[in-house]
Amino acid sequence: MPDWAQLDRALGEAVGPQYVGSGDCADARFRCDVLQKYVQDPLFVVRPGSTLEVATCVRIAAEHGVSVTAVGGQTGTVGGAITRPGGIALSLERMAAITAVDTRAMAMTVQAGCILQVAQEAAEAQGAFLPLDLGSRGSATIGGSIAANAGGNRVLRWGMMRDMVTGLEVVLADGTVVSSLTTMLKDNAGFPWKQLMIGTEGTLGIVTQAVLRLRPRPVTDQTALLAVANFHDVEHLLRMLEVRLGGRLSSFELMWGEFYSAMTQAQLASRSRPLEEGHAFYVLVEMLGGDPTHDAVQFEEALTDAIEDALVRDAVVAKSGKEREALWAVREDMSPGLAGYRPFSVYDVSMRLSDMPAFTTDVRKQLEAVFPDARVLFYGHAGDGNLHAVVNVGPDGPAREQEIDTIVYEATSRVGGSIAAEHGIGQSRAMYLSLCKSKAEIELMRRIKRALDPLGVLNPGKVLE
Amino acid sequence: MPDWAQLDRALGEAVGPQYVGSGDCADARFRCDVLQKYVQDPLFVVRPGSTLEVATCVRIAAEHGVSVTAVGGQTGTVGGAITRPGGIALSLERMAAITAVDTRAMAMTVQAGCILQVAQEAAEAQGAFLPLDLGSRGSATIGGSIAANAGGNRVLRWGMMRDMVTGLEVVLADGTVVSSLTTMLKDNAGFPWKQLMIGTEGTLGIVTQAVLRLRPRPVTDQTALLAVANFHDVEHLLRMLEVRLGGRLSSFELMWGEFYSAMTQAQLASRSRPLEEGHAFYVLVEMLGGDPTHDAVQFEEALTDAIEDALVRDAVVAKSGKEREALWAVREDMSPGLAGYRPFSVYDVSMRLSDMPAFTTDVRKQLEAVFPDARVLFYGHAGDGNLHAVVNVGPDGPAREQEIDTIVYEATSRVGGSIAAEHGIGQSRAMYLSLCKSKAEIELMRRIKRALDPLGVLNPGKVLE
Numbered sequence: 015m016p017d018w019a020q021l022d023r024a025l026g027e028a029v030g031p032q033y034v035g036s037g038d039c040a041d042a043r044f045r046c047d048v049l050q051k052y053v054q055d056p057l058f059v060v061r062p063g064s065t066l067e068v069a070t071c072v073r074i075a076a077e078h079g080v081s082v083t084a085v086g087g088q089t090g091t092v093g094g095a096i097t098r099p100g101g102i103a104l105s106l107e108r109m110a111a112i113t114a115v116d117t118r119a120m121a122m123t124v125q126a127g128c129i130l131q132v133a134q135e136a137a138e139a140q141g142a143f144l145p146l147d148l149g150s151r152g153s154a155t156i157g158g159s160i161a162a163n164a165g166g167n168r169v170l171r172w173g174m175m176r177d178m179v180t181g182l183e184v185v186l187a188d189g190t191v192v193s194s195l196t197t198m199l200k201d202n203a204g205f206p207w208k209q210l211m212i213g214t215e216g217t218l219g220i221v222t223q224a225v226l227r228l229r230p231r232p233v234t235d236q237t238a239l240l241a242v243a244n245f246h247d248v249e250h251l252l253r254m255l256e257v258r259l260g261g262r263l264s265s266f267e268l269m270w271g272e273f274y275s276a277m278t279q280a281q282l283a284s285r286s287r288p289l290e291e292g293h294a295f296y297v298l299v300e301m302l303g304g305d306p307t308h309d310a311v312q313f314e315e316a317l318t319d320a321i322e323d324a325l326v327r328d329a330v331v332a333k334s335g336k337e338r339e340a341l342w343a344v345r346e347d348m349s350p351g352l353a354g355y356r357p358f359s360v361y362d363v364s365m366r367l368s369d370m371p372a373f374t375t376d377v378r379k380q381l382e383a384v385f386p387d388a389r390v391l392f393y394g395h396a397g398d399g400n401l402h403a404v405v406n407v408g409p410d411g412p413a414r415e416q417e418i419d420t421i422v423y424e425a426t427s428r429v430g431g432s433i434a435a436e437h438g439i440g441q442s443r444a445m446y447l448s449l450c451k452s453k454a455e456i457e458l459m460r461r462i463k464r465a466l467d468p469l470g471v472l473n474p475g476k477v478l479e
Numbered sequence: 480m481p482d483w484a485q486l487d488r489a490l491g492e493a494v495g496p497q498y499v500g501s502g503d504c505a506d507a508r509f510r511c512d513v514l515q516k517y518v519q520d521p522l523f524v525v526r527p528g529s530t531l532e533v534a535t536c537v538r539i540a541a542e543h544g545v546s547v548t549a550v551g552g553q554t555g556t557v558g559g560a561i562t563r564p565g566g567i568a569l570s571l572e573r574m575a576a577i578t579a580v581d582t583r584a585m586a587m588t589v590q591a592g593c594i595l596q597v598a599q600e601a602a603e604a605q606g607a608f609l610p611l612d613l614g615s616r617g618s619a620t621i622g623g624s625i626a627a628n629a630g631g632n633r634v635l636r637w638g639m640m641r642d643m644v645t646g647l648e649v650v651l652a653d654g655t656v657v658s659s660l661t662t663m664l665k666d667n668a669g670f671p672w673k674q675l676m677i678g679t680e681g682t683l684g685i686v687t688q689a690v691l692r693l694r695p696r697p698v699t700d701q702t703a704l705l706a707v708a709n710f711h712d713v714e715h716l717l718r719m720l721e722v723r724l725g726g727r728l729s730s731f732e733l734m735w736g737e738f739y740s741a742m743t744q745a746q747l748a749s750r751s752r753p754l755e756e757g758h759a760f761y762v763l764v765e766m767l768g769g770d771p772t773h774d775a776v777q778f779e780e781a782l783t784d785a786i787e788d789a790l791v792r793d794a795v796v797a798k799s800g801k802e803r804e805a806l807w808a809v810r811e812d813m814s815p816g817l818a819g820y821r822p823f824s825v826y827d828v829s830m831r832l833s834d835m836p837a838f839t840t841d842v843r844k845q846l847e848a849v850f851p852d853a854r855v856l857f858y859g860h861a862g863d864g865n866l867h868a869v870v871n872v873g874p875d876g877p878a879r880e881q882e883i884d885t886i887v888y889e890a891t892s893r894v895g896g897s898i899a900a901e902h903g904i905g906q907s908r909a910m911y912l913s914l915c916k917s918k919a920e921i922e923l924m925r926r927i928k929r930a931l932d933p934l935g936v937l938n939p940g941k942v943l944e
Contacts, residue, residue, distance in 0.1 A: 118714070119831045163667050171726060174665065177642065192919045196895065198829045199863045200639065202628050202678050203899040203908075204916050204942060205924040209674035213667050230722040249583070257695040257769035261636060261726020304722035307780070308773050315772070364663045366584045398664045435665040443668075451669050454657045458931075459670040465930030466923075477669060 016078040016100075018057075024078075025060050025102075028070040033061040033108070037097075043088040044103045045096075049360070051412075051442065052093040056083070056103035063108045065183060065191055065222040072220065073189030075102055076471045083473045084216040086158025087129065089150035091360055092440025094215045095158070098475045106157050109222065115140045120228045121180060121197035126157025126221045133226070142228040145172035145264075149346050157221040163213030165436030170397035171264045171302075172229065174436065175212065181225025182208040187218075187467035195225050210462065215438050216473040218466045232264075232302035236313040237338040240320070241293035241328040245371045248295050251325045252367070252397055255299065258316040262309075265300035266397030267345050270374070273391040280350035285340055288330045297396075298345050345393070352404060355389065357411045361403040361422050365431030370401055373429050380421045381405065385414075400435040423449050439477045447478070481543040481565075483522075489543075490525050490567075493535040498526040498573070502562075508553040509568045510561075514825070516877075516907065517558040521548070521568035528573045530648060530656055530687040537685065538654030540567055541936045548938045549681040551623025552594065554615035556825055557905025559680045560623070563940045571622050574687060580605045585693045586645060586662035591622025591686045598691070607693040610637035610729075614811050622686045628678030630901030635862035636729045636767075637694065639901065640677065646690025647673040652683075652932035660690050675927065680903050681938040683931045697729075697767035701778040702803040705785070706758035706793040710836045713760050716790045717832070717862055720764065723781040727774070730765035731862030732810050735839070738856040745815035750805055753795045762861075763810050810858070817869060820854065822876045826868040826887050830896030835866055838894050845886045846870065850879075865900040888914050904942045912943070 025034045037044070037056040046053045057080060062068045075082045081101040088095055097103050106127035113123040117140050124133050131151040137144040148154055148166035158164075160182070164175045172178070181195040194208065211219045242248050248268060255263050269277075274296045278287040289296065303309035313331075320326040332338035352358065365373060374392050381388035385407035394401040405411070405418055419442075423433045427449040434443055434450075448456060459478055490499045502509070502521040511518045522545060527533045540547045546566040553560055562568050571592035578588040582605050589598050596616040602609040613619055613631035623629075625647070629640045637643070646660040659673065676684045707713050713733060720728050734742075739761045743752040754761065768774035778796075785791040797803035817823065830838060839857050846853035850872035859866040870876070870883055884907075888898045892914040899908055899915075913921060924943055 118833045120718075163671075165665055165667075169665065173638075173642065176671075177638065186923070190919055190922075192923055193917065194920060196897075197831055197864075198897055198900075200630055200634065200829045200860075200865050200900040201897040201915075202630075202901055202903050203897045204904060204912055204920065205679050205683070205927055206628075206641075206674055206677070207920060207923050207927070209671055210927075212671070214670050218670070230718055232725070233722060253585075253695055257698060260697070260768040260770070260774075303725040305725070305777055305781075308777050309725075312770055312773050316770075364665045366662055368583045395665075399662075400665050430661065432661070432663055432666040432668045434668040435663075436667055438667050439669060447669055450666075452658065454655055455659060455669065455672060458651070458655075458657055458672050461930055462670055462672065462675075462927070465926055 016080050021078045024074045025058060025071060028074060029060055029062045029067045035059040044085060047093050047096050048089055049091055052096040054096050054099060056097040057100050059103045059105060061105045061108050068220060068222050069185045069189045069191050071104055072185050076469055081471055081474045084220045086155035087153040089154045090440060091437050092442045094438050094440030094476050112136045117142050119197040121225050122228055123195055123225045124156050125223050128156045130154045130159055137228050138231060141231055143231040144226060145229055146175055146178060156224055160212055160221045160224055161216045162438045168264050169395060170266055178227045179212055179224055180227050182211060183223040184211050184219035184221050187471045197225055215476050217477050232304060234303040234306055234309040236301040236310060237332040237341050238299050238317060239288050239330050239341045240297045240299060240326045241289050242295040242297055243327050244294055247325045249367055251320055254320060255316060259301050262301045262303045264302045267298040268394060268396035269296040270392040273393045276391055277344055277351035288341055289328050293327060298341060355404055355406040358404045358406045359411060359415050359418050362435050362437040363426045363431050363433060364400050364435035365429045367396060367399050369429040373425055376425045377422055380425060441476055444477060444479045481545050486543045489539045490523060490536060493539060494525055494527045494532045500524040509550060512558050512561050513554055514556055517561040519561050519564060521562040522565050524568045524570060526570045526573050533685060533687050534650045534654045534656050536569055537650050541934055546936055546939045549685045551620035552618040554619045555905060556902050557907045559903055559905030559941050577601045582607050584662040586690050587693055588660055588690045589621050590688050593621045595619045595624055602693050603696060606696055608696040609691060610694055611640055611643060621689060625677055625686045625689055626681045627903045633729050634860060635731055643692045644677055644689055645692050647676055648688040649676050649684035649686050652936045660688060662690055680941050682942050697769060699768040699771055699774040701766040701775060702797040702806050703764050703782060704753050704795050704806045705762045705764060705791045706754050707760040707762055708792050709759055712790045714832055716785055719785060720781060724766050727766045727768045729767045732763040733859060733861035734761040735857040738858045741856055742809055742816035753806055754793050758792060763806060820869055820871040823869045823871045824876060824880050824883050827900050827902040828891045828896050828898055829865050829900035830894045832861060832864050834894040838890055841890045842887055845890060906941055909942060909944045
């Protein structure tokens, strides 16, 4: 057992006593994840104000045999930023500065605690564009988005967070600061250590600062909601739009009919339904371009051809920013539609696009065999092969979540998919990792963990059991 | 010292004696790199025919205390695939199969020894497109391109090899096979171990097979050569085209005036010069699109606006495949133009685009102070911040290469750049790594190397001294 008073004093000296709180006074987001599955008081909540203070805290924790979990916006769904018993929650909230927006180098330097939307807006204010975009943009942080290798709505065109990080500063498990805040797009000098810090959920290092690649701000924005009759047509529509729109297709968000009905029925009080119910699939398509003269024409011609080829059965194209927001709301304003599905379990799996119909059929069948009242909503970033699912099996869902998890993840395994496309493993999925990773892969991961964090200081019990 | 006869026998049993050659009978590409800087007979040349045979060879080598260097197309310029004394050269040439081209999943599975151009053509034959493209496409292999994290002509749009690898199979230093031949674009389950194998030049694992992401084959191809008066205009032109052409700008290759003159003068016997000499900069621009009705118009309108804004002083647009090839030849058919620069040293550095003028001026000045007859040709993938240089200082260049290296790399360090943008570190640049990487970074790299290859079996003396 660590000497609580001594640890308290040492942390207070490191960051200032006003920035060290005992865990039982911590506010809710340090004690409980967003889905309220994991509840754990941290030993302390520490709020360092600089990278050096983060390093000192980690060193002190290591000396006292106490673990450290970095906390960002707490928008994760897998319990990745909830401490284990007796661990310190290290909040990056005081390190939220935008250090630089460099439009010549097309890069911005930000501290880990900066909110994604704040970073997006800072880039836009300079005429640039940070492509990463998530539903939780208003509370997710840059550090958390790096730790999770966040994906979201525009991966199809600009990739995941991994593809936007050019510079990184991290604190290792022994308190070493490793910093390379470069704007370079290409750097093959030495091992790509930054890659190891992206997507590893704070288990190999704590991200304190990053440089993100920016893009020129798009000038035109075409958005449409399309109804599609079957999955075969969904696949063909995606490939056809990828060709026709060149590199400008930015989103291809797929909603199964049940999802569309649930969302739009719940939203009818505040807005009308953009397309009738009853189609098998709905696709939200976005094209971002730079040519006001031709872009809209090209987009509508491509859609017209898709309709003539019967790939698309019905379509609505946004004619204003307000209409665009209304189309996106069908996909993103999920709280009202999900109300009737509580309590639910959420899933984030990855697979070949063409395996999705077999997978969804399989999951439904397996669930209904065990839970006759099971209801499932499927939706996701189909252009990236990323499927989300919301599952309600009735009031005893939370008590029987492991059964539901097993059904979904075993079905994922059967199509050779991944149990974590963009939400990570955290603690809720660690026990299922072997369903999508071989023994040799997991042993290699463990070897990397042992080399970088031999004492298990950083976010223990996450990713690897 | 290993028991030579016993090792020979063990390797022969592993792969068949006909595929084990003693090093002094090895053909030139195993003994000498393409720039003829490193000459070293391997102890043996081994040609395994399968991943399991690669694994067995590595295990045998480790047991005998002998190192293994994987050899692909030997197109590298940094001596990365030349063995150290007493090491085994392990050629992947018998493992060159294209296992699958899956146009539904938009992915291809290839063995490491497959030639890049063969892979490109196999994808095209199925209506798909492998975007990686290099001057050495006809001899570089997929395995080597992964080991080097190859870049080339289209990084601006599709990224480097790192961005195309979805699946990977490697043999670790202890002979373990780690395999994850998946086509998934998104997979955040566990640590991204594949990332550690990409760009680490065979020092952490030997790539035996990979899955590469494919794209729809572009339908339209617009190519132009543009003359630009100053570097400020080069920067503005790049940003303007990035906006106007949306995601379709695929190449932005910059040539300094001296480079253009040297290349086109040497090529005049076989083809005419597309633009007059005398401009400060020449830019080769490529846009790949999918809309035959509008793409050419949009491209020409963007160029017309660039000319009206005086960003472009002269321009020629390719009107046929033959004209397109002729424009690319100015940039790629370098042998005739380089003849008058032999002996030369080549460099591949990375930096902020806006630092390039200061850098090139600095390098010229420092070189001329030491070598009054120094001549430098600058060119490169400017859209990625990647600059290449060819330096001739007279006949004693090879003997004094370390002095030239130091001048170029110290100038790179002064602008915060990287000494290896896309060609890697190999053995020729390992001693300069600390000019662009901090002690903490290099120590972290060493820790990773010790964890994955504690005995130093895989390609020793490369990347890290």
